[in-house]
Amino acid sequence: MPERVQKAKRLLRGLVLMSALSSTAVLAAPRDLIIDTDPGADDVVALLFALASPEELKVRAITTVAGNVRLDKTSCNARLAREWAGREEVPVYAGAPTPLVRTPIYAENIHGEEGLPGVAVHEPKKGLAQGSAVQYLIDTLGGAEPNSITLAMLGPQTNLALALIQAPQIVKGIKEVVVMGGAHFNGGNITPVAEFNLYADPQAAEVVLRSGVKLTYLPLDVTHKVLTSEARLKQIRGLNNHASKLVGDILDAYVKGDMAHYGLPGGPVHDASVIAYLLKPELFSGRQIHMSVDSREGPTFGQTIADWYGTLELPANVMWIESGDAQGFFDLLSERLARLQ
Numbered sequence: 280m281p282e283r284v285q286k287a288k289r290l291l292r293g294l295v296l297m298s299a300l301s302s303t304a305v306l307a308a309p310r311d312l313i314i315d316t317d318p319g320a321d322d323v324v325a326l327l328f329a330l331a332s333p334e335e336l337k338v339r340a341i342t343t344v345a346g347n348v349r350l351d352k353t354s355c356n357a358r359l360a361r362e363w364a365g366r367e368e369v370p371v372y373a374g375a376p377t378p379l380v381r382t383p384i385y386a387e388n389i390h391g392e393e394g395l396p397g398v399a400v401h402e403p404k405k406g407l408a409q410g411s412a413v414q415y416l417i418d419t420l421g422g423a424e425p426n427s428i429t430l431a432m433l434g435p436q437t438n439l440a441l442a443l444i445q446a447p448q449i450v451k452g453i454k455e456v457v458v459m460g461g462a463h464f465n466g467g468n469i470t471p472v473a474e475f476n477l478y479a480d481p482q483a484a485e486v487v488l489r490s491g492v493k494l495t496y497l498p499l500d501v502t503h504k505v506l507t508s509e510a511r512l513k514q515i516r517g518l519n520n521h522a523s524k525l526v527g528d529i530l531d532a533y534v535k536g537d538m539a540h541y542g543l544p545g546g547p548v549h550d551a552s553v554i555a556y557l558l559k560p561e562l563f564s565g566r567q568i569h570m571s572v573d574s575r576e577g578p579t580f581g582q583t584i585a586d587w588y589g590t591l592e593l594p595a596n597v598m599w600i601e602s603g604d605a606q607g608f609f610d611l612l613s614e615r616l617a618r619l620q
């Protein structure tokens with residue numbers, strides 16, 4: 280090969296390397312994130328997971344909503360998670376105490392009276408931020424650079440729906456919305472066909488869906504494949520810090536009901552999958568599909584209609600995640616929990 284060709288090839292390789300390095304540098308900037316949540320056992324695990332990952336996730340705020348338990352309790356548990364993570368600089372804003380239209384429902388049978396099974400709940404040292412979560416979303420998303428802020432939706436989508444109804448222009452500040460919710464192949468967990476977060480406020484999910492924002496759904500289809508096991512719980516407990524003891528105690532109590540009800544060998548940690556997806560999307564796989572939500576009264580209230588096979592020939596409006604690497608998830612969760620006190 281002539282020397283000048285070799286020289287040109289070396290130069291080209293250098294340029295490719297430089298461009299790869301510069302794109303890595305761009306990717307390495309932490310993602311601006313707002314976590315909207317209704318803690319909830321799995322929400323608390325998700326919050327600890329996210330707050331232990333500051334290199335990738337810049338958690339701007341935690342916004343709370345009624346869901347698993349009443350709003351005062353979800354707001355207390357969100358502040359507890361923040362305290363346990365040693366991240367009290369992250370503000371917690373309380374949001375909607377009731378769904379948009381339907382009568383409120385809670386899941387105290389799963390998450391306990393306080394919304395947090397297996398551990399003692401106390402009043403956290405630091406209080407709530409002033410103002411409502413809905414106003415915070417309007418102000419923050421409205422004032423943000425275009426496509427700059429990600430929302431992790433870990434409960435009913437009431438807060439974001441209210442913000443979008445009051446100020447539809449805020450959609451431009453949103454980079455993407457990643458939802459734990461819905462069910463298709465798996466079937467539901469609150470009715471035979473509906474998953475709790477969508478059933479608790481289907482009209483809110485419809486508002487978010489109609490806004491045209493980039494949406495990813497992590498439904499029960501995937502969370503029921505990412506299950507605890509004795510070895511995985513031992514892996515977490517083996518970290519031997521306060522956070523891992525808390526997560527071990529919470530999960531021990533939380534997974535029992537699901538294991539018995541579904542006959543599963545372990546329990547799902549639903550909301551934490553959203554954080555794992557944001558940190559390491561390669562652990563998951565899915566498809567761009569068309570999805571709608573049934574908000575009519577009746578036996579299919581709250582069901583997500585996920586057109587996995589493209590039967591309706593409608594444009595795709597969500598990324599629907601269908602499977603995940605369970606051991607990869609627990610390895611990542613353990614690695615992050617190890618960083619906490």
Ligand SMILES: [Ca+2]
Nearest residue numbers: 319322433434
């Ligand atoms: Ca939740």
